[in-house]
Amino acid sequence: xxxxxxxxxxxxxxxxxxxxxxxxxxxxxxxxxxxxxxxxxxxxxxxxxxxxxxxxxxxxxxxxxxxxxxxxxxxxxxxxxxxxxxxxxxxxxxxxxxxxxxxxxxxxxxxxxxxxxxxxxxxxxxxxxxxxxxxxxxxxxxxxxxxxxxxxxxxxxxxxxxxxxxxxxxxxxxxxxxxxxxxxxxxxxxxxxxxxxxxxxxxxxxxxxxxxxxxxxxxxxxxxxxxxxxxxxxxxxxxxxxxxxxxxxxxxxxxxxxxxxxxxxxxxxxxxxxxxxxx
Numbered sequence: 191x192x193x194x195x196x197x198x199x200x201x202x203x204x205x206x207x208x209x210x211x212x213x214x215x216x217x218x219x220x221x222x223x224x225x226x227x228x229x230x231x232x233x234x235x236x237x238x239x240x241x242x243x244x245x246x247x248x249x250x251x252x253x254x255x256x257x258x259x260x261x262x263x264x265x266x267x268x269x270x271x272x273x274x275x276x277x278x279x280x281x282x283x284x285x286x287x288x289x290x291x292x293x294x295x296x297x298x299x300x301x302x303x304x305x306x307x308x309x310x311x312x313x314x315x316x317x318x319x320x321x322x323x324x325x326x327x328x329x330x331x332x333x334x335x336x337x338x339x340x341x342x343x344x345x346x347x348x349x350x351x352x353x354x355x356x357x358x359x360x361x362x363x364x365x366x367x368x369x370x371x372x373x374x375x376x377x378x379x380x381x382x383x384x385x386x387x388x389x390x391x392x393x394x395x396x397x398x399x400x401x402x403x404x405x406x407x408x409x410x411x412x413x414x415x416x417x418x419x420x421x422x423x424x425x426x427x428x429x430x431x432x433x434x435x436x437x438x439x440x441x442x443x444x445x446x447x448x449x450x451x452x453x454x455x456x457x458x459x460x461x462x463x464x465x466x467x468x469x
Contacts (some may be wrong), residue, residue, distance in 0.1 A: 192466050193432070193439035194338070196413070198448035200328075201337040201405050205452045206247055209459060214249040220462035222305065222455070224253040224270050225394060226284040233284045238455050240282070249458055254401025262290045273300040279462035280305040282454065302465055305457040308354065316362050321464075323457055328360035331392060331413050332367070340411045343367035346387050350374045350401070350427070351394035356415055360392060381405070391436075393427035401428045409437035415446050 211221065222244055224237045224317045237253055244251040254268060265287070272281050274336045281303045283295055285321040296304075303312040307325040315322035347369040369392050376395075382405040385391055389426060394415035406412060416427030426442030433439050440446055 191450075192434060193412070193436040196334050196338055196411070196438050196440040198334065198445040198446060202330075202452040203335050204337065206243065206334060206458065207289045207396060207448075207454055209452070210247040213459060216463070218461075218462075218466070219248055220249045220458050221250040221277055222278045222282065222458040223278050224251065224282050224284060225257045225265070225268060226253070227255070227265065227271070227290065228258040228288050229372060230286070231452075233286070235281050237282075237284055239451050242434040243451055243455055244458070247455055249455055256369070260290070262294060263273060264293055265290055269298045273298075273303065278303065279465055281457035282306055286327070286405040303461055305454055305461060307359065307457065312449065313354070314358070316359060319366065324363065325355050325460060326453035326457060327356050327394075327415060327446060327450045328363050329453040330458070331360055331415070332363050333447070333449055334413065334440065335367075335390075335454065340390070340438065342367040342390060345369045345389040346372070347390040348372045348374055348385050348388035348390070349377075349392045349394065350381070350385065351392075351396075351415070353394065356392075356394040358395075364390070370464045380382060395427055397427055398425040399427070399429040401432060404429040406432050406435045408435055410435075411438040412440070414440050415440050417442070417447065440444040 221389045226233050226237055272278050282305050296308045299309055301309040308322045311418050313320045316324055325393055330415055338393050342364050347364045349357050349360055352373050352375045361373050385405045388410055390411045392413045396418055397414045398418045412432055414426035414428040418425045424443050462466050
């Protein structure tokens with residue numbers, strides 16, 4: 191028996207429709223500004239996908255493309271101007287930033303406009319259970335749980351990957367949903383023994399097919415967040431054979447990636463409402 195498909199296309203479409211209706215009733219169009227440096231094809235693709243979705247739901251978007259060789263000071267000057275712009279509700283600086291200290295730039299973004307949820311103030315607010323903007327991919331995993339009725343309460347949740355973008359914030363979100371959370375990583379001893387205990391298993395390391403069928407508990411909900419390209423083909427962290435063991439499984443592609451894009455827009459709406467005192 192194959193796992194039930196945790197379809198990001200279906201869940202994100204439902205979320206996008208809710209966002210479209212909500213934005214139509216706001217009385218104003220939230221604005222999201224993208225910033226990217228250089229001509230990295232992957233960065234350009236990710237920004238375009240978010241721009242297209244923003245347009246579909248009624249969010250105004252502007253993209254600032256800076257040339258290769260842009261200095262840290264020049265980028266910080268742009269970030270400062272966007273921080274000060276009253277009509278800009280959200281800001282996303284696309285990584286990587288060639289030749290620029292990413293932490294310095296991310297720390298310079300106004301936390302109220304930080305739709306990536308990476309500013310230390312948002313990180314601290316998340317872990318202390320306070321109102322925060324949260325990285326989009328972890329939010330997307332939680333939204334998939336909600337859409338398909340997977341309740342983290344009391345569940346053993348194992349996250350493989352401890353990045354600031356996925357692993358750590360997702361651990362905080364699952365703890366807030368009353369899961370018992372284990373954060374595994376490259377130095378975890380006997381990883382398979384750890385993952386086999388998981389009712390909810392999230393793979394987010396970018397190592398192709400790392401999670402094999404023998405590493406998964408029967409009936410577990412498995413979320414494949416990792417993404418690698420091998421000879422032009424998208425490959426996830428989860429081996430395809432896991433579908434014969436798991437109870438639920440995200441496809442790759444068509445799973446968590448679509449939810450990530452939708453959640454960036456959701457964060458923009460949240461930021462706009464908070465900034466304009468509507469929520």
